[in-house]
Amino acid sequence: MGFTTRGTGLLVAATALLGTGWRFGYPELTVLGAAGAVAVGQAVLGAARRPRLVVDRVADPDRVAVGEPARMTLTVRNTGRLRVTSLLAEDRCAGRPVPVPLLRLRPGRDTTLGYDVPTRRRGVLPVGPLRVTRRDPLGLCAATRAYGPATVIRVHPRVHPLVAVPTGAGRSLDGRVDGVPHGSITFDSLREYVVGDELRRVHWRTSARVGELMVRENVDTSLPRIVVLLDNRSTAHPDRVGGVAGSFEAACEAAASLVVAAFRQDLPVVLLLVDPADDRATDPPLDRLAAVTLTGDDPGGVLGATLTGLRGDRPGDTLVFLTGPGGRDDVGRVGALRGAYPSVLVGVLGAAGPTPTAAGPVVLDAVDGAAFAAAWDAVRRW
Numbered sequence: 001m002g003f004t005t006r007g008t009g010l011l012v013a014a015t016a017l018l019g020t021g022w023r024f025g026y027p028e029l030t031v032l033g034a035a036g037a038v039a040v041g042q043a044v045l046g047a048a049r050r051p052r053l054v055v056d057r058v059a060d061p062d063r064v065a066v067g068e069p070a071r072m073t074l075t076v077r078n079t080g081r082l083r084v085t086s087l088l089a090e091d092r093c094a095g096r097p098v099p100v101p102l103l104r105l106r107p108g109r110d111t112t113l114g115y116d117v118p119t120r121r122r123g124v125l126p127v128g129p130l131r132v133t134r135r136d137p138l139g140l141c142a143a144t145r146a147y148g149p150a151t152v153i154r155v156h157p158r159v160h161p162l163v164a165v166p167t168g169a170g171r172s173l174d175g176r177v178d179g180v181p182h183g184s185i186t187f188d189s190l191r192e193y194v195v196g197d198e199l200r201r202v203h204w205r206t207s208a209r210v211g212e213l214m215v216r217e218n219v220d221t222s223l224p225r226i227v228v229l230l231d232n233r234s235t236a237h238p239d240r241v242g243g244v245a246g247s248f249e250a251a252c253e254a255a256a257s258l259v260v261a262a263f264r265q266d267l268p269v270v271l272l273l274v275d276p277a278d279d280r281a282t283d284p285p286l287d288r289l290a291a292v293t294l295t296g297d298d299p300g301g302v303l304g305a306t307l308t309g310l311r312g313d314r315p316g317d318t319l320v321f322l323t324g325p326g327g328r329d330d331v332g333r334v335g336a337l338r339g340a341y342p343s344v345l346v347g348v349l350g351a352a353g354p355t356p357t358a359a360g361p362v363v364l365d366a367v368d369g370a371a372f373a374a375a376w377d378a379v380r381r382w
Helices: 005-024 027-048 204-210 246-264 285-291 302-313 325-339 369-379
Strands: 053-060 063-065 071-078 087-093 096-100 110-116 123-127 130-135 141-147 151-156 186-192 214-219 226-230 269-273 318-323 343-349 362-366
Touching: 005 027, 027 130, 027 141, 053 141, 053 151, 063 285, 071 087, 087 110, 087 123, 096 110, 123 285, 151 285, 204 214, 226 246, 226 302, 246 269, 246 285, 246 318, 246 343, 246 369, 269 285, 302 325, 318 325, 325 343, 343 369, 362 369
Parallel strands: 063 151, 226 269, 226 318, 318 343, 343 362
Antiparallel strands: 053 071, 071 110, 087 096, 087 130, 123 151, 130 141, 186 214
């Protein structure tokens, strides 16, 4: 709560009038000063009364790709017994104000506002909370309060269709990739029985111990496992246009395209970041790609530490390293992992020309995500 310019001026004038009238014995000045003080007091009481509002917001949808439409619908309901007046409301979407009309909202009634959410850039867009400012009729005092929850809209990178998905080195005995949805031979875990499961997959000993049917979940060790390593170092993406690294945005599009292509073909895929300092690894991959940002200039040799971990853990069969023009000098370091990964591919996004390489991994130079998808399908060296 605070005084407006008008309220501050009136408060100063009322104080001066009261002091002057009391000190020099002018009752007229004292009356004027008292009237001003009463007006200020009434303004404070009026602005302090908190209107009873309930705010609901619905994002449709709350996850979109860059350029796709998204809309926020905001509903404000007056749950009090009095009509709310002299209210100014403002919602905030991605840092920009959105005015909300609330003048003379009657008891039990609501007002609804819908507005488009800007989705021109990848990112996590904060929306809300609704900020309501109440002023007294004379405009002397104002109080601003937050109503309703805040939410976020995630703008994912564009996804370009990919046809050729690497099959790695793993093969079934009959020479093809096995796509059995529940796995095949190797035991993985136990889960509760679901209607429709085959009874031959019930693990009777565990079922007798826990008192409910438990089913074996197997995995197919012949399924190729893909590791997508996204280079989020600032040094790898040095060029900026309007504060945005185009090569990094293209790398995010390439990573999203690979992840979606793997999901559509029921292939295991792992998304990793070169610098996982602020990564929320438990979130879905596309949500992580919406939130990922560039980090510092390779503090402490973070790429070396990441590559060492990949060599030791080996979470997949095919390694795809996506970097920018500033990461060309690291192609050889990534290629050294070919002993641990049968297939290693490097994508250099935002490349103005071919990357000079000796004998090493397959390198795809692409100016953007669409060009990477076309080059990926054209190579087919898996």
